[in-house]
Amino acid sequence: MNIWNSANFLMALGTLMMALACPAGATLLDIGTASYSGNSYNLIYENTPSGSIVWLDYSHMIPSSQANTWYDQMAWASTLNNIGIVTYNVLPSYNIVWSSDWRLPTVVDHRGGDGRGLDGIYSVGYNYINSEFGYLYYIDLNNKAPFDTNGNAQPGSGLTNTGPFENLKEYWYWSGTERADNSGMAYEFGFGDGFLYSDLKAYNNFGGIAVRPGQLVATAPVPEPSTLILLGLGLAGFAGIMRNMKRS
Numbered sequence: 001m002n003i004w005n006s007a008n009f010l011m012a013l014g015t016l017m018m019a020l021a022c023p024a025g026a027t028l029l030d031i032g033t034a035s036y037s038g039n040s041y042n043l044i045y046e047n048t049p050s051g052s053i054v055w056l057d058y059s060h061m062i063p064s065s066q067a068n069t070w071y072d073q074m075a076w077a078s079t080l081n082n083i084g085i086v087t088y089n090v091l092p093s094y095n096i097v098w099s100s101d102w103r104l105p106t107v108v109d110h111r112g113g114d115g116r117g118l119d120g121i122y123s124v125g126y127n128y129i130n131s132e133f134g135y136l137y138y139i140d141l142n143n144k145a146p147f148d149t150n151g152n153a154q155p156g157s158g159l160t161n162t163g164p165f166e167n168l169k170e171y172w173y174w175s176g177t178e179r180a181d182n183s184g185m186a187y188e189f190g191f192g193d194g195f196l197y198s199d200l201k202a203y204n205n206f207g208g209i210a211v212r213p214g215q216l217v218a219t220a221p222v223p224e225p226s227t228l229i230l231l232g233l234g235l236a237g238f239a240g241i242m243r244n245m246k247r248s
Helices: 002-020 070-079 132-140 227-247
Strands: 028-036 039-048 051-056 087-092 094-098 174-181 182-190 195-200 211-218
Touching: 028 051, 028 094, 039 087, 039 132, 070 174, 087 094, 132 174, 132 182
Parallel strands: none
Antiparallel strands: 028 039, 028 087, 039 051, 051 211, 094 211, 174 182, 182 195
């Protein structure tokens, strides 16, 4: 048997099986649900430049008569990791390999202080995509800020697209990132218009949303008719390769 042809055969077979097993290149995938506090919420998988995460489609809004501080929301996200608090109902076609615990989304503290702008590079402002919040809002959900990076007004701004989310609110959410220059302050993100800001951790007016880092490993789905046709063509090609291998 020709070793070169054998290697080509195995490579082609592996490529075909990976194509059948892995999901198409969607950026946000509804991979199932999680049961939490007596209700069911979507689990939404996202690939970001800093790694893949799963969003729990639940907005933790404490009534205004109670504290809603950074400390409270950090504590709430931590409770999700207690045994039995969250139970998972991932679709049979997916497996999740968790790499860390539930937490609040993070941002990158570029410059500290209150420098703000429209170019997405200051610590606060619009068009800031270098964060888990901003990447979701601007890139994967394709929402707009009121102004572009040049200061021009943008029609159709705001949370016009929520994608697979059912409970994402036009609300301010605490991040898990503290200000580098002031440990008494942390960042928050406004899904009403895509604005990143920072406030005192004791400020009691922001909600919480949780993410959990993890890697999605797709299991092979039951092939659809069109897939079966492609598989048949692929196998026919492999049969030809095998015949050539026998002749060599």
